[in-house]
Amino acid sequence: MNWQRHVALLCLILAIAVVQTTLTVLLWRGAQPDLLLATLILFALYMNPATGSIYAFGMGYLQDILTGGTVGIFMTGRIVIYILANRLSHQFYAKSAAAQFLLIALLTVADAIIAAILSAIFGQSVVLHEAIVWHVPLRAVITALMGMPLFYLIRWLWEHITG
Protein backbone atom coordinates (compact mmCIF):
# COMPACT_ATOMS: atom_id res chain seq x y z
CA MET A 1 0.00 0.00 0.00
CA ASN A 2 1.25 3.46 -0.78
CA TRP A 3 1.35 6.23 1.81
CA GLN A 4 -1.70 8.04 0.35
CA ARG A 5 -3.80 4.99 1.17
CA HIS A 6 -2.52 4.96 4.73
CA VAL A 7 -3.36 8.67 5.12
CA ALA A 8 -6.82 8.05 3.66
CA LEU A 9 -7.35 5.15 6.07
CA LEU A 10 -6.23 7.20 9.08
CA CYS A 11 -8.64 10.01 8.13
CA LEU A 12 -11.41 7.44 7.72
CA ILE A 13 -10.70 5.93 11.15
CA LEU A 14 -10.80 9.38 12.79
CA ALA A 15 -14.06 10.19 10.96
CA ILE A 16 -15.61 6.92 12.17
CA ALA A 17 -14.46 7.68 15.73
CA VAL A 18 -16.17 11.09 15.51
CA VAL A 19 -19.41 9.54 14.23
CA GLN A 20 -19.29 6.86 16.91
CA THR A 21 -18.93 9.35 19.75
CA THR A 22 -21.51 11.82 18.48
CA LEU A 23 -24.15 10.64 16.03
CA THR A 24 -24.61 6.99 17.01
CA VAL A 25 -25.27 8.04 20.60
CA LEU A 26 -28.07 10.31 19.41
CA LEU A 27 -29.61 7.59 17.27
CA TRP A 28 -29.26 4.49 19.44
CA ARG A 29 -29.06 5.51 23.06
CA GLY A 30 -28.53 2.34 25.05
CA ALA A 31 -27.20 0.25 22.17
CA GLN A 32 -24.54 1.97 20.16
CA PRO A 33 -22.98 0.18 17.21
CA ASP A 34 -19.22 -0.26 17.49
CA LEU A 35 -18.24 1.11 14.10
CA LEU A 36 -14.51 1.05 14.87
CA LEU A 37 -14.73 -2.68 15.54
CA ALA A 38 -16.71 -3.28 12.32
CA THR A 39 -14.03 -1.37 10.39
CA LEU A 40 -11.31 -3.45 12.01
CA ILE A 41 -13.07 -6.66 10.98
CA LEU A 42 -13.24 -5.34 7.43
CA PHE A 43 -9.49 -4.72 7.54
CA ALA A 44 -9.01 -8.29 8.75
CA LEU A 45 -10.84 -9.59 5.68
CA TYR A 46 -8.98 -7.56 3.09
CA MET A 47 -5.64 -6.52 4.56
CA ASN A 48 -2.49 -8.53 5.17
CA PRO A 49 -2.01 -9.53 8.84
CA ALA A 50 1.17 -7.49 9.42
CA THR A 51 -0.29 -4.16 8.26
CA GLY A 52 -3.74 -4.90 9.67
CA SER A 53 -2.44 -5.70 13.13
CA ILE A 54 -0.70 -2.31 13.27
CA TYR A 55 -4.07 -0.72 12.47
CA ALA A 56 -5.67 -2.91 15.16
CA PHE A 57 -3.04 -1.68 17.64
CA GLY A 58 -3.74 1.97 16.74
CA MET A 59 -7.53 1.59 16.72
CA GLY A 60 -7.37 -0.15 20.10
CA TYR A 61 -5.33 2.75 21.45
CA LEU A 62 -7.92 5.19 20.07
CA GLN A 63 -10.73 3.23 21.76
CA ASP A 64 -8.74 3.24 25.01
CA ILE A 65 -8.36 7.01 25.10
CA LEU A 66 -11.98 7.59 24.05
CA THR A 67 -13.34 5.38 26.84
CA GLY A 68 -10.98 6.95 29.39
CA GLY A 69 -9.88 3.55 30.63
CA THR A 70 -6.51 1.98 31.33
CA VAL A 71 -4.50 2.21 28.11
CA GLY A 72 -3.89 -1.28 26.79
CA ILE A 73 -7.25 -2.93 27.39
CA PHE A 74 -8.64 -2.31 23.92
CA MET A 75 -5.17 -2.36 22.34
CA THR A 76 -4.79 -5.97 23.49
CA GLY A 77 -8.40 -6.90 22.80
CA ARG A 78 -8.48 -5.48 19.30
CA ILE A 79 -5.31 -7.30 18.25
CA VAL A 80 -6.82 -10.56 19.50
CA ILE A 81 -10.03 -9.78 17.59
CA TYR A 82 -8.02 -8.91 14.49
CA ILE A 83 -6.13 -12.22 14.66
CA LEU A 84 -9.40 -14.11 15.25
CA ALA A 85 -11.15 -12.36 12.36
CA ASN A 86 -8.20 -12.95 10.07
CA ARG A 87 -8.02 -16.66 10.99
CA LEU A 88 -11.80 -17.11 10.70
CA SER A 89 -11.87 -15.47 7.27
CA HIS A 90 -9.52 -18.22 6.07
CA GLN A 91 -11.74 -20.93 7.51
CA PHE A 92 -14.90 -20.02 5.62
CA TYR A 93 -16.00 -17.64 2.89
CA ALA A 94 -16.48 -14.50 4.93
CA LYS A 95 -17.15 -12.15 2.04
CA SER A 96 -20.86 -12.99 1.72
CA ALA A 97 -23.33 -10.72 3.53
CA ALA A 98 -24.64 -13.45 5.85
CA ALA A 99 -21.15 -14.59 6.82
CA GLN A 100 -20.08 -11.00 7.47
CA PHE A 101 -23.14 -10.41 9.64
CA LEU A 102 -22.37 -13.51 11.68
CA LEU A 103 -18.67 -12.70 11.91
CA ILE A 104 -19.25 -9.12 13.12
CA ALA A 105 -21.90 -10.18 15.64
CA LEU A 106 -19.76 -12.97 17.09
CA LEU A 107 -16.63 -10.86 17.26
CA THR A 108 -18.51 -7.96 18.92
CA VAL A 109 -19.52 -10.32 21.71
CA ALA A 110 -15.97 -11.71 21.89
CA ASP A 111 -14.54 -8.17 22.03
CA ALA A 112 -16.82 -7.21 24.93
CA ILE A 113 -15.95 -10.38 26.84
CA ILE A 114 -12.20 -9.86 26.32
CA ALA A 115 -12.45 -6.19 27.40
CA ALA A 116 -14.49 -7.14 30.47
CA ILE A 117 -12.02 -9.87 31.48
CA LEU A 118 -9.02 -7.59 30.97
CA SER A 119 -10.79 -4.80 32.91
CA ALA A 120 -11.44 -7.17 35.79
CA ILE A 121 -7.85 -8.48 35.81
CA PHE A 122 -6.18 -5.10 35.47
CA GLY A 123 -8.06 -3.34 38.21
CA GLN A 124 -11.13 -1.70 36.68
CA SER A 125 -14.47 -2.85 38.01
CA VAL A 126 -16.75 -2.72 35.00
CA VAL A 127 -20.11 -4.38 35.68
CA LEU A 128 -19.41 -7.66 33.95
CA HIS A 129 -22.66 -9.57 33.93
CA GLU A 130 -24.95 -6.60 33.27
CA ALA A 131 -22.87 -5.29 30.39
CA ILE A 132 -22.59 -8.67 28.75
CA VAL A 133 -26.20 -9.72 29.29
CA TRP A 134 -27.96 -6.44 28.42
CA HIS A 135 -25.80 -4.25 26.21
CA VAL A 136 -23.60 -6.58 24.25
CA PRO A 137 -26.11 -8.83 22.40
CA LEU A 138 -28.03 -5.79 21.18
CA ARG A 139 -24.80 -4.03 20.27
CA ALA A 140 -23.65 -7.13 18.38
CA VAL A 141 -26.79 -7.13 16.22
CA ILE A 142 -26.71 -3.37 15.60
CA THR A 143 -22.97 -3.41 14.85
CA ALA A 144 -23.49 -6.28 12.41
CA LEU A 145 -26.40 -4.46 10.75
CA MET A 146 -24.43 -1.21 10.50
CA GLY A 147 -21.24 -3.03 9.61
CA MET A 148 -22.43 -4.29 6.24
CA PRO A 149 -23.35 -0.90 4.71
CA LEU A 150 -20.16 0.45 6.29
CA PHE A 151 -18.21 -2.27 4.48
CA TYR A 152 -19.72 -1.23 1.16
CA LEU A 153 -19.13 2.46 1.89
CA ILE A 154 -15.48 1.92 2.78
CA ARG A 155 -14.90 -0.29 -0.25
CA TRP A 156 -16.59 2.28 -2.51
CA LEU A 157 -14.48 5.08 -1.03
CA TRP A 158 -11.41 2.90 -1.35
CA GLU A 159 -12.00 2.26 -5.03
CA HIS A 160 -13.03 5.81 -5.95
CA ILE A 161 -10.70 7.92 -3.82
CA THR A 162 -7.50 5.97 -3.85
CA GLY A 163 -7.95 4.53 -7.30
Add this chain to the structure above:
Amino acid sequence: MNLCVFAVYFSSILLSGASSHVSLDFIKYRRDILVPIALLALSVGVLSYNSLSGGAGGLNPFSSLVLTLISYPKRLVSGSAEGIKYYWGHYADLRGAEKENDLFHRKVDELQMRIQQLNEENARLRAGMSTDIWKGAEFVTAQIIGLSPLEEYRVVTINAGSDAGIRYGMAVITGAGTVGKIIGSGGGHGVPSSNATVLLLVDPRCRVDALIYRYNPPSGAETQAAEQGLHDPACPWNPINWQQTRVRGVVEGAQDRLILKFVSRDADLRPGDRVVSSGLGGVFPRGLLIGIVSRVVQPEVGLSPYIEVTPAVNFDSLEEVQVMIQKGAPPP
Protein backbone atom coordinates in the same frame (compact mmCIF):
# COMPACT_ATOMS: atom_id res chain seq x y z
CA MET B 1 5.64 5.78 25.56
CA ASN B 2 9.11 4.35 24.94
CA LEU B 3 7.51 0.98 24.33
CA CYS B 4 5.26 2.53 21.69
CA VAL B 5 8.19 4.19 19.94
CA PHE B 6 9.98 0.87 19.92
CA ALA B 7 6.89 -0.86 18.49
CA VAL B 8 6.56 1.63 15.66
CA TYR B 9 10.27 1.35 14.89
CA PHE B 10 10.19 -2.45 15.00
CA SER B 11 7.08 -2.62 12.83
CA SER B 12 8.49 -0.21 10.25
CA ILE B 13 11.56 -2.41 9.91
CA LEU B 14 9.41 -5.47 9.46
CA LEU B 15 7.09 -3.81 6.97
CA SER B 16 9.70 -2.11 4.86
CA GLY B 17 11.61 -5.32 4.40
CA ALA B 18 14.43 -3.09 3.32
CA SER B 19 17.19 -5.00 4.94
CA SER B 20 18.72 -7.72 2.89
CA HIS B 21 20.58 -9.08 5.87
CA VAL B 22 20.24 -12.85 6.17
CA SER B 23 19.20 -12.75 9.83
CA LEU B 24 16.25 -10.49 8.94
CA ASP B 25 15.01 -12.82 6.22
CA PHE B 26 13.49 -15.07 8.85
CA ILE B 27 11.47 -12.12 10.19
CA LYS B 28 10.67 -10.76 6.75
CA TYR B 29 9.11 -13.95 5.45
CA ARG B 30 7.21 -14.59 8.67
CA ARG B 31 6.12 -11.06 9.40
CA ASP B 32 2.42 -11.94 8.98
CA ILE B 33 2.76 -14.06 12.11
CA LEU B 34 5.50 -12.18 13.96
CA VAL B 35 4.09 -8.64 13.73
CA PRO B 36 0.68 -9.48 15.29
CA ILE B 37 2.39 -11.54 18.01
CA ALA B 38 4.93 -8.78 18.73
CA LEU B 39 2.19 -6.15 18.90
CA LEU B 40 0.06 -8.38 21.13
CA ALA B 41 3.00 -8.86 23.51
CA LEU B 42 3.67 -5.13 23.42
CA SER B 43 0.07 -4.19 24.18
CA VAL B 44 -0.01 -6.63 27.12
CA GLY B 45 3.20 -4.95 28.33
CA VAL B 46 1.67 -1.47 27.97
CA LEU B 47 -1.47 -2.63 29.79
CA SER B 48 0.54 -4.16 32.64
CA TYR B 49 2.69 -1.05 32.94
CA ASN B 50 -0.34 1.28 33.00
CA SER B 51 -2.16 -0.93 35.44
CA LEU B 52 0.80 -1.08 37.83
CA SER B 53 1.58 2.63 37.56
CA GLY B 54 -2.08 3.44 38.27
CA GLY B 55 -2.33 5.90 35.40
CA ALA B 56 0.11 8.31 37.00
CA GLY B 57 2.09 10.68 34.82
CA GLY B 58 1.63 13.90 32.95
CA LEU B 59 -0.03 14.72 29.68
CA ASN B 60 0.62 12.11 27.03
CA PRO B 61 1.33 14.32 23.99
CA PHE B 62 0.23 11.71 21.47
CA SER B 63 -3.16 11.02 23.04
CA SER B 64 -3.62 14.75 23.59
CA LEU B 65 -2.96 15.33 19.89
CA VAL B 66 -5.42 12.61 18.87
CA LEU B 67 -8.14 13.89 21.22
CA THR B 68 -7.61 17.48 20.07
CA LEU B 69 -7.75 16.38 16.43
CA ILE B 70 -11.03 14.60 17.04
CA SER B 71 -12.51 17.34 19.22
CA TYR B 72 -12.88 19.87 16.37
CA PRO B 73 -15.00 17.68 14.08
CA LYS B 74 -16.86 16.52 17.19
CA ARG B 75 -17.85 20.10 18.00
CA LEU B 76 -18.99 20.57 14.41
CA VAL B 77 -20.93 17.30 14.28
CA SER B 78 -22.50 17.59 17.73
CA GLY B 79 -23.36 21.22 16.99
CA SER B 80 -24.96 20.22 13.68
CA ALA B 81 -26.79 17.30 15.29
CA GLU B 82 -28.15 19.58 17.98
CA GLY B 83 -29.16 22.03 15.25
CA ILE B 84 -31.02 19.32 13.34
CA LYS B 85 -32.75 18.17 16.51
CA TYR B 86 -33.68 21.78 17.25
CA TYR B 87 -35.27 22.44 13.86
CA TRP B 88 -36.89 19.03 13.75
CA GLY B 89 -38.62 19.52 17.06
CA HIS B 90 -39.83 23.12 16.79
CA TYR B 91 -41.80 25.25 14.39
CA ALA B 92 -39.92 28.04 12.68
CA ASP B 93 -42.17 30.77 14.08
CA LEU B 94 -41.40 29.65 17.63
CA ARG B 95 -37.66 29.99 17.16
CA GLY B 96 -37.48 33.27 19.02
CA ALA B 97 -39.46 31.90 21.95
CA GLU B 98 -37.36 28.75 22.01
CA LYS B 99 -34.12 30.72 22.15
CA GLU B 100 -35.52 32.78 24.97
CA ASN B 101 -36.62 29.59 26.70
CA ASP B 102 -33.14 28.10 26.37
CA LEU B 103 -31.69 31.27 27.82
CA PHE B 104 -34.11 31.09 30.75
CA HIS B 105 -33.27 27.41 31.29
CA ARG B 106 -29.60 28.29 31.49
CA LYS B 107 -30.40 31.14 33.86
CA VAL B 108 -32.54 28.83 36.02
CA ASP B 109 -29.66 26.34 36.13
CA GLU B 110 -27.27 29.06 37.26
CA LEU B 111 -29.75 30.33 39.84
CA GLN B 112 -30.41 26.81 41.13
CA MET B 113 -26.71 26.41 41.69
CA ARG B 114 -26.55 29.78 43.41
CA ILE B 115 -29.49 28.76 45.62
CA GLN B 116 -27.68 25.57 46.48
CA GLN B 117 -24.56 27.57 47.40
CA LEU B 118 -26.56 30.02 49.51
CA ASN B 119 -28.52 27.25 51.22
CA GLU B 120 -25.29 25.47 51.99
CA GLU B 121 -23.77 28.62 53.43
CA ASN B 122 -26.93 29.41 55.36
CA ALA B 123 -27.15 25.90 56.79
CA ARG B 124 -23.57 26.07 57.97
CA LEU B 125 -24.08 29.48 59.53
CA ARG B 126 -27.18 28.20 61.30
CA ALA B 127 -25.32 25.19 62.59
CA GLY B 128 -22.63 27.49 63.93
CA MET B 129 -19.99 25.99 61.72
CA SER B 130 -17.14 28.10 60.45
CA THR B 131 -16.33 26.07 57.34
CA ASP B 132 -17.40 27.46 54.00
CA ILE B 133 -16.41 25.43 50.96
CA TRP B 134 -18.40 27.52 48.52
CA LYS B 135 -16.91 30.86 49.38
CA GLY B 136 -14.63 31.87 46.55
CA ALA B 137 -15.57 28.86 44.42
CA GLU B 138 -15.09 29.34 40.69
CA PHE B 139 -16.74 27.47 37.86
CA VAL B 140 -16.11 27.00 34.15
CA THR B 141 -19.20 26.28 32.09
CA ALA B 142 -18.65 23.76 29.30
CA GLN B 143 -20.77 22.01 26.71
CA ILE B 144 -20.74 18.30 26.05
CA ILE B 145 -19.37 17.59 22.58
CA GLY B 146 -18.93 13.83 22.65
CA LEU B 147 -20.01 10.74 24.49
CA SER B 148 -18.48 7.37 25.15
CA PRO B 149 -18.03 5.03 22.18
CA LEU B 150 -19.31 2.12 24.30
CA GLU B 151 -22.17 2.02 26.82
CA GLU B 152 -20.21 0.33 29.60
CA TYR B 153 -17.82 3.25 29.82
CA ARG B 154 -19.77 6.29 30.99
CA VAL B 155 -17.57 9.21 29.98
CA VAL B 156 -18.27 12.45 28.10
CA THR B 157 -16.02 14.95 26.35
CA ILE B 158 -16.45 18.66 27.11
CA ASN B 159 -15.36 21.62 25.00
CA ALA B 160 -13.06 23.20 27.61
CA GLY B 161 -9.64 21.99 28.68
CA SER B 162 -6.47 23.04 30.47
CA ASP B 163 -6.54 26.45 28.73
CA ALA B 164 -9.70 27.23 30.73
CA GLY B 165 -8.02 26.13 33.97
CA ILE B 166 -9.39 22.59 34.02
CA ARG B 167 -7.13 20.03 35.70
CA TYR B 168 -7.21 16.33 36.51
CA GLY B 169 -9.56 15.35 39.32
CA MET B 170 -11.74 18.48 39.38
CA ALA B 171 -15.39 18.04 40.31
CA VAL B 172 -18.02 18.51 37.60
CA ILE B 173 -21.55 19.54 38.59
CA THR B 174 -24.81 21.04 37.34
CA GLY B 175 -27.54 22.89 39.17
CA ALA B 176 -29.22 19.54 39.86
CA GLY B 177 -26.21 17.86 41.48
CA THR B 178 -22.91 16.08 40.97
CA VAL B 179 -22.00 14.91 37.46
CA GLY B 180 -18.53 13.38 37.83
CA LYS B 181 -14.87 14.27 37.74
CA ILE B 182 -12.22 15.19 35.20
CA ILE B 183 -9.94 12.34 34.18
CA GLY B 184 -6.72 12.43 32.20
CA SER B 185 -6.21 11.48 28.60
CA GLY B 186 -4.33 8.39 27.52
CA GLY B 187 -3.95 6.97 31.01
CA GLY B 188 -2.02 9.95 32.43
CA HIS B 189 -3.14 12.87 34.56
CA GLY B 190 -2.81 15.42 31.80
CA VAL B 191 -5.75 17.33 30.31
CA PRO B 192 -5.63 18.52 26.67
CA SER B 193 -5.76 22.26 26.07
CA SER B 194 -9.14 22.50 24.35
CA ASN B 195 -11.14 19.54 25.64
CA ALA B 196 -11.42 17.30 28.66
CA THR B 197 -12.88 13.92 29.54
CA VAL B 198 -15.39 13.62 32.37
CA LEU B 199 -15.86 10.32 34.18
CA LEU B 200 -19.56 10.26 35.06
CA LEU B 201 -20.76 9.19 38.51
CA VAL B 202 -22.63 6.26 36.95
CA ASP B 203 -19.41 4.75 35.57
CA PRO B 204 -18.36 1.70 37.63
CA ARG B 205 -14.87 3.21 37.92
CA CYS B 206 -16.19 6.27 39.80
CA ARG B 207 -16.43 6.10 43.60
CA VAL B 208 -17.39 8.88 46.01
CA ASP B 209 -17.39 8.85 49.81
CA ALA B 210 -20.87 9.92 50.88
CA LEU B 211 -23.01 10.99 53.81
CA ILE B 212 -26.73 10.49 54.23
CA TYR B 213 -29.16 13.29 55.03
CA ARG B 214 -32.77 12.83 56.13
CA TYR B 215 -35.73 15.19 55.85
CA ASN B 216 -36.34 17.25 58.93
CA PRO B 217 -39.85 18.79 58.85
CA PRO B 218 -39.73 22.58 59.00
CA SER B 219 -41.18 24.33 61.97
CA GLY B 220 -41.91 27.89 63.07
CA ALA B 221 -40.40 30.52 60.84
CA GLU B 222 -39.36 27.96 58.23
CA THR B 223 -42.93 26.70 57.86
CA GLN B 224 -44.08 30.30 57.34
CA ALA B 225 -41.35 30.81 54.79
CA ALA B 226 -42.43 27.64 53.01
CA GLU B 227 -46.03 28.82 53.00
CA GLN B 228 -44.95 32.14 51.50
CA GLY B 229 -43.15 30.28 48.78
CA LEU B 230 -39.68 31.24 49.96
CA HIS B 231 -38.71 27.58 50.28
CA ASP B 232 -39.50 25.68 47.16
CA PRO B 233 -40.71 22.21 48.24
CA ALA B 234 -39.78 20.89 44.80
CA CYS B 235 -36.17 21.93 45.27
CA PRO B 236 -34.24 18.64 45.29
CA TRP B 237 -31.68 19.74 47.81
CA ASN B 238 -32.32 22.25 50.52
CA PRO B 239 -29.92 21.51 53.39
CA ILE B 240 -31.89 23.66 55.83
CA ASN B 241 -34.57 21.03 56.08
CA TRP B 242 -32.25 18.07 55.92
CA GLN B 243 -30.26 16.65 58.78
CA GLN B 244 -27.12 14.57 58.55
CA THR B 245 -27.53 11.02 59.83
CA ARG B 246 -24.65 8.96 61.15
CA VAL B 247 -24.71 6.75 58.10
CA ARG B 248 -21.93 6.98 55.54
CA GLY B 249 -20.77 4.83 52.67
CA VAL B 250 -19.15 4.80 49.26
CA VAL B 251 -21.22 5.51 46.16
CA GLU B 252 -20.23 3.47 43.11
CA GLY B 253 -21.53 3.79 39.56
CA ALA B 254 -23.55 0.95 38.02
CA GLN B 255 -24.25 2.03 34.41
CA ASP B 256 -27.56 3.90 34.86
CA ARG B 257 -27.85 4.09 38.64
CA LEU B 258 -25.66 4.29 41.73
CA ILE B 259 -25.03 1.76 44.48
CA LEU B 260 -24.20 2.78 48.05
CA LYS B 261 -21.65 0.34 49.43
CA PHE B 262 -19.89 -0.34 52.72
CA VAL B 263 -22.91 0.58 54.82
CA SER B 264 -23.35 -1.41 58.02
CA ARG B 265 -26.21 -3.91 58.21
CA ASP B 266 -28.01 -2.07 61.02
CA ALA B 267 -27.77 1.37 59.41
CA ASP B 268 -31.07 3.26 59.37
CA LEU B 269 -31.71 4.07 55.70
CA ARG B 270 -34.97 4.75 53.90
CA PRO B 271 -35.98 5.53 50.33
CA GLY B 272 -36.03 9.31 49.96
CA ASP B 273 -32.88 9.97 52.00
CA ARG B 274 -30.40 12.28 50.30
CA VAL B 275 -26.89 11.08 49.46
CA VAL B 276 -24.33 13.88 49.64
CA SER B 277 -20.55 13.98 49.11
CA SER B 278 -18.56 13.88 52.34
CA GLY B 279 -15.51 15.75 51.10
CA LEU B 280 -13.17 12.84 51.78
CA GLY B 281 -10.85 12.01 48.90
CA GLY B 282 -10.27 15.60 47.93
CA VAL B 283 -12.13 15.56 44.60
CA PHE B 284 -15.70 16.40 45.58
CA PRO B 285 -16.17 19.08 48.25
CA ARG B 286 -18.49 18.28 51.13
CA GLY B 287 -22.17 18.96 50.50
CA LEU B 288 -22.66 18.19 46.82
CA LEU B 289 -25.91 16.34 46.14
CA ILE B 290 -25.23 12.93 44.57
CA GLY B 291 -28.67 11.33 44.53
CA ILE B 292 -31.68 10.00 46.38
CA VAL B 293 -31.92 6.58 48.02
CA SER B 294 -34.48 4.67 45.97
CA ARG B 295 -34.23 1.08 47.23
CA VAL B 296 -32.92 -0.61 50.36
CA VAL B 297 -32.77 -4.40 50.48
CA GLN B 298 -31.59 -6.04 53.68
CA PRO B 299 -29.54 -9.15 52.92
CA GLU B 300 -30.40 -12.58 54.26
CA VAL B 301 -26.70 -13.24 54.48
CA GLY B 302 -23.81 -10.78 54.29
CA LEU B 303 -22.79 -7.64 56.06
CA SER B 304 -24.10 -4.79 53.92
CA PRO B 305 -27.58 -4.04 52.64
CA TYR B 306 -28.09 -3.46 48.93
CA ILE B 307 -28.79 0.25 48.53
CA GLU B 308 -29.76 1.73 45.18
CA VAL B 309 -29.43 5.46 44.63
CA THR B 310 -31.11 7.41 41.84
CA PRO B 311 -28.67 10.06 40.56
CA ALA B 312 -29.73 13.66 41.07
CA VAL B 313 -28.58 14.43 37.53
CA ASN B 314 -30.29 13.02 34.47
CA PHE B 315 -27.24 11.84 32.54
CA ASP B 316 -29.22 11.13 29.35
CA SER B 317 -30.18 14.77 28.85
CA LEU B 318 -26.94 16.34 29.94
CA GLU B 319 -25.86 19.18 27.64
CA GLU B 320 -23.98 21.67 29.77
CA VAL B 321 -21.91 21.24 32.92
CA GLN B 322 -19.92 23.36 35.37
CA VAL B 323 -16.38 22.40 36.28
CA MET B 324 -15.40 23.52 39.77
CA ILE B 325 -11.95 24.92 39.06
CA GLN B 326 -11.65 26.50 42.49
CA LYS B 327 -13.26 24.85 45.52
CA GLY B 328 -13.12 27.98 47.59
CA ALA B 329 -11.37 28.82 50.81
CA PRO B 330 -10.31 25.79 52.86
CA PRO B 331 -11.80 25.41 56.36
CA PRO B 332 -9.86 27.45 58.94
